[in-house]
Amino acid sequence: MSELVVKAAYATVATEEGAVFVGFVDGREENYALFRQPVGGGAVWFEVNDEDFGAEDAIAAVATQGTDLLVTLRPEKAGRFGYASQVAVRLKTCDGAEAALAQLQKMGLPGL
Template structure:
């Protein structure tokens, strides 16, 4: 069971300057989950709802399952997420989810 849940209405993939951004947004609550990485590779930044709740190398593993996209937080980074250990991004009615998941695979998110 996830500690945090984002019910994504849409997903975006954007490349700006030297960074790739992949976001999942719940427009009703303005909640989001965001992944960011340099186009050259390197660590993946993950944040939920605010930059203060994010960190590089925070994703221990990600998987697609009944809850949607489930992200397990690296134990050493859990404090950055209010001690949440798992984030679920519900994809049932998420526009653009396929492109976003493909971008996460390109970024090398573990488990995808």
């Protein structure tokens, strides 16, 4: 079971200021999961709900399970995420999820 959960209502993919962003946001825009990578590749920044709960190169693995996107965090980065080891992004009713998942694959995340 995941310690952090984002029930995504919509997903976005954007390129700004030399970086590619993939975000999953709940309907009230209070909870989110954000992936950021420099255009052309490199380390991925991942954050959940606040920039303080984020880190570069924090992702150990990413997988889809049913309608969920499961992000397993590196143990040495757990402190940046309130000592969570996994984040679940619920995609059951998420608009734009297909394009966002395709972009995550392009980012080269382990497991996708």
